Structure formats: structure tokens, C-alpha cells
Amino acid sequence: MPMVGATPVISTEEVGARLRQAVHAKAVNFHAMYSSVLGGIVTDPAYMVLPLDDHMVHRGHAVFDTAMIVNGQLYQVDAHIERLLRSTEMARLQLPYAPAQLRQIIIDTAAASRQRNASVRYWVSAGPGGFGLGPGECVTSSFYVMIFTAPPEPERSYAEGLKVITSTIPIKPPFFARVKSTNYLPNVLVVMEAKDHGADNGVFIDHRGLVGESSNMNVACVTKDGVLRHPAFDAILSGITVQRVLQLAEQLVAQGDLRAIRVADLSVAEARDAAEMLILGSSIKVAPIVQWDGQPIGDGQPGPIARKLLALWRADTTASDQLIPVPYPTD
Ligand SMILES: Cc1ncc(COP(=O)(O)O)c(C=O)c1O
Incomplete structure (x- = not known):
């Protein structure tokens, strides 16, 4: 040669x-x-x-x-x-x-x-x-x-819940956070920083000091008085999973498991004081966050709303108007 x-x-x-x-x-x-x-x-x-x-x-x-x-x-x-x-x-x-x-x-x-x-x-x-x-x-x-094929999310993420830290990595400015461009450097660094600290993922805080999102997932919480809360979508990516889960959660309101659903600015104090915190995305679906910066969320255990939303998501992937059969070759 x-x-x-x-x-x-x-x-x-x-x-x-x-x-x-x-x-x-x-x-x-x-x-x-x-x-x-x-x-x-x-x-x-x-x-x-x-x-x-x-x-x-x-x-x-x-x-x-x-x-x-x-x-x-x-x-x-x-x-x-x-x-x-x-x-x-x-x-x-x-x-x-x-x-x-x-x-x-x-x-x-x-x-x-x-x-x-x-x-x-x-x-x-x-x-x-x-x-x-x-x-x-x-x-x-x-x-x-x-x-x-991506490695499946370990079952313990759902059974035991996840730990997050507040990220020191700057969140993308709102315009760039809303475009799903191939620039994922902040998103990569937020996970690496979390792993360095023995956590599973990080929470980006936005330019106003409010709860933003996670690496490639959205975050939500359930207040102690039963309101499902999610940040407004003006400075973060509009997750397809969370948008669907917010629709599915109406069933939990109808059956009295939740009092209301509110999408609006979410302060760090409100989220830290929540009964439950959730992380949502196409890869993880709906998983409970049980610890943030070393402090328990609620009683520090996966909560009932996380479990019920995951069940609703699973049912939605089995039978709903969101599914298209893949026309596999028959040979
Ligand atoms: C920055 C960011 N936020 C949130 C999400 C969650 O979006 P989805 O539910 O569409 O996976 C993703 C993943 O695409 C993401 O990259």
C-alpha cells in the first residue's frame, strides 16, 4: 500500500x-x-x-x-x-x-x-x-x-425512580431550545455532569431562573394539592411525549386522581416542593424523579401519578389513533 x-x-x-x-x-x-x-x-x-x-x-x-x-x-x-x-x-x-x-x-x-x-x-x-x-x-x-435499537431504559428507573441535579451547563437561548438542531453539546454536557455527581440526569434552569427541561427529556411535577404542572413551552423543546401525556392526563382529572393540569412558568421552589416529579421523553416515556440535588421529592419514592401516566402511555402505544402499522416485507 x-x-x-x-x-x-x-x-x-x-x-x-x-x-x-x-x-x-x-x-x-x-x-x-x-x-x-x-x-x-x-x-x-x-x-x-x-x-x-x-x-x-x-x-x-x-x-x-x-x-x-x-x-x-x-x-x-x-x-x-x-x-x-x-x-x-x-x-x-x-x-x-x-x-x-x-x-x-x-x-x-x-x-x-x-x-x-x-x-x-x-x-x-x-x-x-x-x-x-x-x-x-x-x-x-x-x-x-x-x-x-437503543439500550432499553432499566426497569429500576421506573421501580426506584431517578436522581437529578441542577445543571450548571447554560441552557440554550429560547430560540435555539425550540429548534431541534444537531447542536446537542449542552444536552450531552448536562448528562455528563449529572453522572459525574452520581445522578441520572440534570435539570436545565432557564434564563429567568425557572425550571426548563432535562437533557433530551421534559420535566413536570405534581403539586401536593394534585395539580400536574409543566413549564410553558416558550424556552424549551416542545416534547411530543409530554404533549401527548398532558392530553392523556385529562383522564386522571376525570377520575379524580388529579385536580387540574397547568402549563405555565414553573419556579424551582414549586418543583422542589412537589409531591411527585416526572421526566418524560420518547426514550424514557414517563419516569419518576425521586431526588433533586440530594433532597427527596415528596416522600422520596415513585408516586402514583407517574405510574398511572406510564400505564396510560403504554395503553396509547397499544391501541390509539397515534399508530401506523409498519408495512414490513413479507419475504
Ligand atoms: C431538549 C429536549 N427536550 C425534550 C425532549 C423530549 O421530546 P420527545 O418527547 O419528543 O422525545 C427532547 C427529545 O427529543 C429533547 O431533545
Whole structure:
């Protein structure tokens, strides 16, 4: 093999073999990828790659969203696609295809994965074209879909509850918190900081000193007088899970488990004094927070509302108008 200095120069013929060698053990969790650059779906992890000149890679000029396949059905995919479209507009990205076509590609990639339970993540990017800043040089915007299996949330998260700390990482300013862009540096750091302190996750406090959200999850609480409280959505991401759970929670109001549901600014003092605290997102669903900065929330045990909301969420993923069957290949 030719060398430049101490570094091999890899021939075009050799690249395929090198890509195959680079597939690591965890790639068994990567089931199918659609790439607009390739113009189709690949199921071999060796080819689940991006061009480095895609502005998503070197400028973060891209947005994404993540839905789920639950028991062979796509759950809330339309709500997740709507949020992607909102993010796309805010990030001033062009769609490479019409929304109906994006949706069809997502469904087809899910089907090609043959997975009955998996995460479905997709990105719209300014696309490849060079290493500048503005999208003017990009040849066309790009679209990618990845179907992957994430490690399941441990059962003890629900049975024992989670511990959080107040994050010292600055929350994104409201505009950027509301766009689901590929800049997740603060979100990564908030989890790392929490783990450093023996906690499961962190709570971002917003620019006014109010409760914001968590790493890639929303936070809510239940007051001692039975009100489900969630911060207003003007400075945080509008979680698809929490929006649905707020709807499902109406059933708990109707049966007298909750007195009311209120979405409005949430002070740290009100949340710390809650009977229950909850963390919600597509990955974790609804889990109880039992400790914040070393202090118990309520009696320090998972509470009944967290349990009931999780049960409602589970029922919703089994039978509801939020499900689309995945048209798996029959061969
Ligand atoms: C910053 C942030 N907040 C909240 C959420 C929860 O949103 P969802 O319920 O759609 O997963 C996410 C995940 O997408 C997120 O990244």
C-alpha cells in the first residue's frame, strides 16, 4: 500500500474492505439507513456513512427528530414529522423532498429494518457542497433516516425512580431550545455532569431562573394539592411525549386522581416542593424523579401519578389513533 509519510493512502478498491473492517460490535444495533446522497436504503452498517462536506457534519446546519417503532407500529410519527418541519423552517433549511415523500421514506426505512421495536431518527441537512458556512454552496439539501435499537431504559428507573441535579451547563437561548438542531453539546454536557455527581440526569434552569427541561427529556411535577404542572413551552423543546401525556392526563382529572393540569412558568421552589416529579421523553416515556440535588421529592419514592401516566402511555402505544402499522416485507 502506498504511504505518505507514515500514513497509508487507501485506494478506491480498498475502501469497501476498510469500511467493513471499521464496523464495530455495537453496529448490530443499526438496522437500516436511508440516505438521499445514495438515493436509497442500506442495511449494511459498513455503508451507513455521511459525506464530510455535508454541512450537518462540519457546521451543524441540520435538524432532526426521533420517533419510535413500538410493537411493529410507528407511534406518533406524524407529530414527530410536524416538529421536524417546524425545526426545518426555523433553521432556514430547504426540504429535499415534499413532506409526504419524507414521511413515506421514513415508513419504508422502518419496514426495511424489519424491527418491531426500535428508534427512528431522521435528519434534514443543508447538504453537501463544500466546507464554507452558508448553504449557498450546497448542491442540494440532504435527508437521512436511521433505524436503530437503543439500550432499553432499566426497569429500576421506573421501580426506584431517578436522581437529578441542577445543571450548571447554560441552557440554550429560547430560540435555539425550540429548534431541534444537531447542536446537542449542552444536552450531552448536562448528562455528563449529572453522572459525574452520581445522578441520572440534570435539570436545565432557564434564563429567568425557572425550571426548563432535562437533557433530551421534559420535566413536570405534581403539586401536593394534585395539580400536574409543566413549564410553558416558550424556552424549551416542545416534547411530543409530554404533549401527548398532558392530553392523556385529562383522564386522571376525570377520575379524580388529579385536580387540574397547568402549563405555565414553573419556579424551582414549586418543583422542589412537589409531591411527585416526572421526566418524560420518547426514550424514557414517563419516569419518576425521586431526588433533586440530594433532597427527596415528596416522600422520596415513585408516586402514583407517574405510574398511572406510564400505564396510560403504554395503553396509547397499544391501541390509539397515534399508530401506523409498519408495512414490513413479507419475504
Ligand atoms: C431538549 C429536549 N427536550 C425534550 C425532549 C423530549 O421530546 P420527545 O418527547 O419528543 O422525545 C427532547 C427529545 O427529543 C429533547 O431533545
